[in-house]
Amino acid sequence: MASSSSSRHSSNNKLAESENAAAENSNNMSWGTELWDQNENLGIHTNRGIDALDKFANFLRDRVTIETEYAGKLRRLVKNYQPKKKEEEDNEFTSMQAFRNLLKEVGDLAGQREVVSESLQLQIIQGVTLLSKALREDRKKCLSDGAMLQQNLTTQLSSLERAKRNYEKAYRDSEKAVDNYKKADMDLNLSRAEVERYKNIMTSKIQQSDDAKNEYANQLQKTNNLQQQHFSILLPAVLSRLQELDEKRTRGIREFIIGAAEVESSVAPIIARCMEGIVKAGESINEKEDSFKVIERYQSGFAPPTDIPFEDLSKLDPDSLQDHYNNSMSNHLTMRGTMSANKIKKRVGIFNIFGSNKNSLTADGQKEDFSDLPPNQQRKKLQAKIAELQQKIAQETNARDGLMKMKIVYEANSSLGNPMTVEGQLNESEHKLEKLKIDLKKYQGYFERANQAQVANNSPQANRNQLQNGHRTSRHSNGSADDHHDEGDDQPDDAGSLSSSASPESGLGTSHTSLPGSGQGSANENAIGEDAYFETEVEPLQPLGTCRALYPFEASSEGSIPMNEGEELQVIEIDQGDGWTRVRRANDSNGWDEGFVPTSYIECTLYA
Secondary structure, eight states, rough: OOOHHHHHHHHHHHHHHHHHHHHHHHHHHHHHHTTTTOHHHHHHHHHHHHHHHHHHHHHHHHHHHHHHHHHHHHHHHHTTTSSSSGGGGGGSSSSHHHHHHHHHHHHHHHHHHHHHHHHIIIIHHHHHHHHHHHHHHHHHHHHHHHHHHHHHHHHHHHHHHHHHHHHHHHHHHHHHHHHHHHHHHHHHOOOHHHHHHHHHHHHHHHHHHHHHHHHHHHHHHHHHHHHHHHIIHHHHHHHHHHHHHHHHHHHHHHHHHHHHHHHHHHHHHHHHHHHHHHHHEEEEEEEHHHHHHHHEEEEHOOOOOOOOOOGGGSOOHHHHHHHHHHHHHHHHHHHHHTTTGGGSOOOOOTTOOOOOOOOOOOSSSTTTOOOOHHHHHHHHHHHHHHHHHHHHHHHHHEEEEHHHHHHHHHHEEEESSHHHHHHHHHHHHHHHHHHHHHHHHHHHHHHHHHHHHHHTTHHHHHHHHHTOTTEEEEEEESSSSEEEOTTOOOOOOOOOOOOOOEEEEEEOEEEETTTTTSSSHHTTTTGGGGGGOOOOOOOOOOOEEEEEEOOOOOOOOBBBEEEEEEEEEEEOOOOOOSSEEEEEEEEETTEEEEEEEEEEGEEEEEEE
16 A cells, blocks of 8 residues: 555656646747748748637627626616505515616626626726737737748849859850860870860850859858848847737736636625625525515594394384484495495585585695595505604704704805895795795694594493494495584584684685685585585675785795785785685686785785
8 A cells, every 4th residue: 555655656756747847848849940941831820810819809808898788777676676656555564675786786796797797898908909919919020020031042042052053054065174184185187276276165154064063162151151041040030020929819818818717806805795785685685574565554443333233123213213223224335335445436515625624625635634545544645744744844944944044154254245135035935934834734634633633532431323224324435524414403523623723735824714615514515415516705805905026936835826026915804823814816818816825925905
């Protein structure tokens, strides 16, 4: 066992040594020495390498396009599934809150894909493009230099070949001249002058041969020197530059691939946090809490009806049997109304401006005191309205205090500003604050009466009164109880509420319960029918004086009328302590417009 372990250790050492030796040899190998005769193939190889770099750049561009499209589609997906305005009331449920958080996290994911796209474009693709352009220019220069070196070598080889051919020809001519001279010298028939001529020709040819030989030797030496320099110095330098160029391209691809991965890795922690957020959003869903919120939203606050007592018809007077049947049917329908409050039609007279404050409607079609809602929902709405008004009062108080401080500073140092410029803003702030306090007091009264009505409705006596024979209580979907009194009953139940909470939204002050459509008239509505309207003519009130508008006023609620600054109007009813004065003015159709305006916005001049 020990020997086998040592042998494995030895083999591992040998493998490591061989790898190190191979790496060292690869570092020592050069294209200039190893591939001296592969200049053309090296040119093709380097061109293919740069083409591969361009292909990698195209791949990154296509990926950037995909990332951009993916991010855009994710953003559109999030936008399309954002809760609509009509679904905002469902936002209180944990499941809907979780879904909104999910959409937020998916939007953040889209942002991270956009970061990847932009980073790849700016950091990687631009780098690859610049590198490819530089490599192509360097390769072109290298190939041009290599071609020039090869041309110089080829020219020198041609000169050597030419010198060699000249030498060969001169040598053959000299040998022939020598032979001719020897033959002439042996021929006794030739004169000495003729022999001398052959001798001179031989001497000349030998000289030409020697000159050609020397030229050939000179060219051969030059060629060998150039060839040696070409293959040992000049060409290796060019091929080494090509090698460096190709290694730079290879190294660049490695760095760009790693860089692209690092771009992806840089957003991975954020994407992981997005995933954690999605998981956290899912874990935040609480089915019990949502169930409780459903109860809280839809709970009417009505007490379930008590047992219906047995009625012995034989003990009833035959003449009152039909009336008893009608009352029973009416009570039965009213009981059904508690389950389908939204389907019951509301009765509003044409003189609703002078009616009870419960008939005034808000901008969304609900009554001002939300009495058309079940008791629990009414109290929730009133609580929200009170909180909203309290917040507005706090903001307006801070604004007023700031204006007062500014005015004090201006009065102490007139160089900082004119205190009169703040006066108008301060007056407007005071009027707004006064109006908000009036509204707050009004809604606090609504809330107090809603609580009192709920306590009364939930008492055992009230439950028993619902089913008393001959004196039944008709409970409407708005949670208010209008008793059907006998003919001798003259006072309506709403008379007290009218005199205790008057506002321009309700249409009149504390002394208007005797006008048609209010007070006693509301007690008689039930005898007319669901769709009946009051059509009683009212004598116009005599003016009590005149008033001038100190500030412009926009009528934002039913029962009030707008006025412009400086406008003259008739006073037909003075302020009853609620902060509103009833005024009148002529309109374009030869008629009159009547309504309420804030008392603090006008200056009154009453008749004696």
